[in-house]
Amino acid sequence: MSIQVQDAVADKAESHRPQPLGRLADGSPLARLRVVVIVPCYNEADNIAHVLRNLGRHCPWADVAVIDDGSRDGTSAAARAAARDPAAPDGRRVFVLRHCANLGIGGAVQTGYRFAAERGYDVAVQFDGDGQHRAAAVRPLVEALLARGVDQVSGSRFINPRGYGQYGIRLAGIKLLALLVSLVTRRRVTDPSSGFRAAGRRAIELFARHYPQDWPETEALLLLRRAGGSFAEMPVAMRSRRRGRTSISFRKGLLMMAKVSLAILIAIFQSPPSADAGKE
Amino acid sequence: MLFGQQVCLIAMAAVMLLVTLELIRRRWLREEYAILWLVTSLFLLATGVFPALLLWAAEELNLAVPTLLTLLCFLFLTGIVLQYSVVLTRQAHRQRRIIQEQALLREKLEEIAGTPADTPEGRSASGQADDGSVRR
Structure with a gap:
């Protein structure tokens, strides 16, 4: 009996496997890919509709997985309402996944990667729910992932810096991290804390099993490198947040520097990520 | 003493x-x-x-000074705290797994059972608990 039920569930789930959207008639290799945009958000009810609208306009070929990390302002309700927007292109799905408690950014992003791994997406794009990333840059990012044949491409604000006002001290912090990461990975990294990234199948599966917790972007690079993966950067412009305050204050910035630097040192000694799921 | x-x-x-x-x-x-x-x-x-x-x-x-016993006590307590840190870390990992798994499963369930998008505005199945606490 229970086996039958399970089968029914599996069959039904099978029918929701993502399909290559093939809506790009211009012969782009993207047409063959199943792409999901992971949008982690926490208390972004004011921004999420705007973010989803922009994604719908600029990436009608990609599904979206909104990960509501236990928000208390009805973010997932806002996301669901926006997902029902009649102006949204059909055939494209917006999934809303809600954590019943707040896990932090790392946990939210990893839920997205687990979703992508389970549903068999070819490419997963990380895209912040606060509106600082540009939907128009998603396609170039995915194209760069394909063209360069790496496991992950991240958008860097500092290759051709424009359109993002960084505080001097914050910029210095990021530069210091970039230097550290470049030394450890022996790859040139200019913006290790960028949360705007595209990951291929191998990186998706790795991150579904292992993903760091706080300020995870930098550590994720190290993790990928240690697992034998490759990454690259491409220049992007970012906006400052649309509404509300950034989650990183100056004091938190210092904490972040300390934590991430320590994580980098620890990562050097840690055993490489195993294929053993469920441990982390 | x-x-x-x-x-x-x-x-x-x-x-x-x-x-x-x-x-x-x-x-x-x-x-x-x-x-x-x-x-x-x-x-x-x-x-x-x-x-x-x-x-x-x-x-x-064979301790020359009896107060060296406090050192032993300290080591004992340090061991306990260290062990608890390990336990806490493991629990945090498990908790994370469970919350993620729950979110993924609920999404799948909603797909199969009909989406909660059909429920009235602002009362999506998943939003209820916390939306309620906002109004508190």
């Missing part, structure tokens, strides 16, 4: 024992931890009542 010290030690041990017993009574401690803290507080109480125990232990362990 001075009398004042002895009273102090006995009082501390008694408070610790009472707190442990109360925690056990409220079921706030799992058995293995309950036993650990019961034994620890009983040991403290015993050394308070019979200070000679400490001297005897120091002699048996």
